[in-house]
Amino acid sequence: MSAPRPREPRAVRLVLIGLALAAIGLFLLVPLAAVFVEAFRHGAGAWFAAVSDPDARHAVKLTLLVAAIAVPVNAAFGLAAGWALGKFRFPGRNLVLTLVDLPFAVSPIVAGLVFVLVFGRSSPLGGWLAGHGIEVVFAVPGIVLATVFVTFPFVARELVPLMQSQGTDEEEAARVLGAGFFKTFLRVTLPNVKWALLYGVVLCTARAVGEFGAVSVVSGHIRGATNTLPLHVETLYNEYATQGAFAAASLLTLVALAAMLAKAFLSRHAGEEAP
Amino acid sequence: MSIEVRSVSKSFGAFLALDDVSLRVGNGELVALLGPSGSGKTSLLRIIAGLEEPDRGTVLFHGEDATRRDARERGIGFVFQHYALFRRMTVFENVAFGLRVKPRDERPPEAAVRKRVTDLLKLVQLDWLGDRLPSELSGGQRQRVALARALAVEPKVLLLDEPFGSLDARVRQELRRWLRRLHDEIRLTSLFVTHDQEEALEVADRVVLLDRGRIVQAGTPRELFERPATPFVLDFLGSVNIFHGRVENGRALLGPLSVDYPEHPHSESAPASGYARSWEIDLARDTGGPGGFLATVRHVSVAGAVVRLELDPDDGSSLKVEISRERFEELAPEPGERLRVTPRKVRVFLTEPGRE
Numbered sequence: 001m002s003a004p005r006p007r008e009p010r011a012v013r014l015v016l017i018g019l020a021l022a023a024i025g026l027f028l029l030v031p032l033a034a035v036f037v038e039a040f041r042h043g044a045g046a047w048f049a050a051v052s053d054p055d056a057r058h059a060v061k062l063t064l065l066v067a068a069i070a071v072p073v074n075a076a077f078g079l080a081a082g083w084a085l086g087k088f089r090f091p092g093r094n095l096v097l098t099l100v101d102l103p104f105a106v107s108p109i110v111a112g113l114v115f116v117l118v119f120g121r122s123s124p125l126g127g128w129l130a131g132h133g134i135e136v137v138f139a140v141p142g143i144v145l146a147t148v149f150v151t152f153p154f155v156a157r158e159l160v161p162l163m164q165s166q167g168t169d170e171e172e173a174a175r176v177l178g179a180g181f182f183k184t185f186l187r188v189t190l191p192n193v194k195w196a197l198l199y200g201v202v203l204c205t206a207r208a209v210g211e212f213g214a215v216s217v218v219s220g221h222i223r224g225a226t227n228t229l230p231l232h233v234e235t236l237y238n239e240y241a242t243q244g245a246f247a248a249a250s251l252l253t254l255v256a257l258a259a260m261l262a263k264a265f266l267s268r269h270a271g272e273e274a275p
Numbered sequence: 276m277s278i279e280v281r282s283v284s285k286s287f288g289a290f291l292a293l294d295d296v297s298l299r300v301g302n303g304e305l306v307a308l309l310g311p312s313g314s315g316k317t318s319l320l321r322i323i324a325g326l327e328e329p330d331r332g333t334v335l336f337h338g339e340d341a342t343r344r345d346a347r348e349r350g351i352g353f354v355f356q357h358y359a360l361f362r363r364m365t366v367f368e369n370v371a372f373g374l375r376v377k378p379r380d381e382r383p384p385e386a387a388v389r390k391r392v393t394d395l396l397k398l399v400q401l402d403w404l405g406d407r408l409p410s411e412l413s414g415g416q417r418q419r420v421a422l423a424r425a426l427a428v429e430p431k432v433l434l435l436d437e438p439f440g441s442l443d444a445r446v447r448q449e450l451r452r453w454l455r456r457l458h459d460e461i462r463l464t465s466l467f468v469t470h471d472q473e474e475a476l477e478v479a480d481r482v483v484l485l486d487r488g489r490i491v492q493a494g495t496p497r498e499l500f501e502r503p504a505t506p507f508v509l510d511f512l513g514s515v516n517i518f519h520g521r522v523e524n525g526r527a528l529l530g531p532l533s534v535d536y537p538e539h540p541h542s543e544s545a546p547a548s549g550y551a552r553s554w555e556i557d558l559a560r561d562t563g564g565p566g567g568f569l570a571t572v573r574h575v576s577v578a579g580a581v582v583r584l585e586l587d588p589d590d591g592s593s594l595k596v597e598i599s600r601e602r603f604e605e606l607a608p609e610p611g612e613r614l615r616v617t618p619r620k621v622r623v624f625l626t627e628p629g630r631e
Contacts (some may be wrong), residue, residue, distance in 0.1 A: 188361055
């Protein structure tokens with residue numbers, strides 16, 4: 001038997017529903033529409049010119065490059081963390097679990113500053129690297145590092161609880177049947193979490209593409225060199241090139257919308273994996 | 276292949292799971308490890324499988340030390356309590372797994388794999404379910420898939436952890452008879468863990484009874500049943516009544532009972548308890564004769580082949596008695612009636628210090 005539905009007066013219900021819809025419209029739909037309206041204010045031609053501007057194209061390429069490195073790295077980290085923290089008990093496990101969430105707790109600006117401190121030319125490590133011709137801060141490696149740091153928890157947070165709830169029974173069964181570590185991992189452990197892994201990867205990608213704070217600190221905003229797409233948007237906006245800024249922003253918004261769709265699709269499958 | 280365990284101990288933190296346990300399972304034997312939860316039976320099984328390492332002691336397969344051998348190389352089949360079927364693989368692929376992960380030079384060709392898996396699924400009467408996922412099967416079917424999967428790699432030893440633990444009563448009954456028949460056919464050295472005494476006594480050639488990490492008694496079901504070594508064994512293998520008291524001068528004085536106990540001829544008394552199984556007790560109308568004691572019938576349960584009665588002796592304790600249906604109809608006891616209770620057999624054990 002289902003619980004009886006609460007019976008509010010009809011007027012109260014209508015007002016509440018109306019308020020909720022108004023809030024969604026005002027805070028979510030209007031800004032979303034505004035991005036595209038502004039982007040196309042001067043027509044499709046102007047939009048196309050703005051996104052195919054050399055600086056914009058470079059920003060897109062850099063953003064994709066950073067995501068292409070950060071996402072696989074974090075997928076691998078996340079799998080390793082899920083496996084170690086989800087399947088085993090060891091001293092210090094809770095500490096590691098807390099550390100995994102650190103990038104969520106720390107403000108991205110602080111994270112960026114830390115990377116500048118550690119890898120900047122004035123630090124021993126940064127100086128040594130510079131001596132060997134490797135620039136980290138105000139260069140691509142710094143942007144990648146900052147993005148990896150900020151997006152680190154996304155995959156791990158999906159996998160740790162799932163792998164923990166799935167337990168180690170199937171891995172033990174595989175071992176008794178003669179499978180080694182890699183065969184067990186590839187044939188049993190990985191297939192059992194593949195949807196959750198993809199789900200985490202989607203979230204991680206969306207954040208890696210959109211990350212602003214930490215990247216902003218370490219990049220140095222060098223046009224055509226260290227500007228990612230979000231930084232490019234800011235640069236244009238600060239120069240009152242509103243239409244260009246919104247054209248670039250519309251690209252970021254499209255990525256976000258694609259991520260939302262993928263997330264909705266994957267979350268259904270990821271739910272099946274819970275034991 | 277025989278299994279031998281020598282002086283194995285294992286602790287988990289402060290908890291001593293196994294305390295100097297030794298055990299031998301002969302080639303082709305079917306042995307049950309029986310005990311209450313926390314008695315260490317599953318730890319022992321996992322140590323034999325190589326899934327757990329003993330702190331001390333050795334495990335021998337066929338007389339060879341296998342203590343340090345990896346679980347993969349022990350040639351065992353293991354059936355997990357919750358089956359541990361690979362949830363993303365079909366029944367067929369589950370059974371084929373052990374063959375497919377063999378090193379390339381030992382791996383049978385695809386046709387041989389298909390034949391072996393089909394044969395095994397026929398053996399467990401599930402060949403029509405090969406393309407299902409484990410989640411689409413009933414508990415009993417999953418259990419049989421787990422068994423087929425374990426047998427696929429032609430193990431020398433079969434280990435089963437609570438194989439019928441999570442099945443309902445009727446399926447359990449069927450499956451354990453089926454397991455016994457299967458064992459009689461293939462004669463694989465097998466060891467299974469259970470907390471259900473009926474299951475152990477019905478299926479196994481030999482039963483090893485564990486309590487708090489130690490083996491209390493090992494023997495055929497009949498030996499354990501007829502000559503229980505300790506009160507624990509007696510209590511674990513069926514319903515018993517306990518009478519507390521003492522022994523002195525060759526007699527055991529146990530509340531309302533008094534029986535011979537020639538093992539203690541001394542005049543100083545020692546605490547002791549007497550145990551009478553609920554079906555080794557006679558009930559009769561009181562004729563004022565000697566022997567036994569009086570008790571009031573509290574409850575009668577007539578469902579089943581035997582009739583169970585609960586009686587209240589005058590000392591405030593409670594008594595469980597089982598009598599045959601014929602005897603019940605002859606006697607026709609009513610709740611509230613006083614009957615004379617005479618145990619036919621009382622086993623007396625001296626009370627060990629520190630034990631109930």
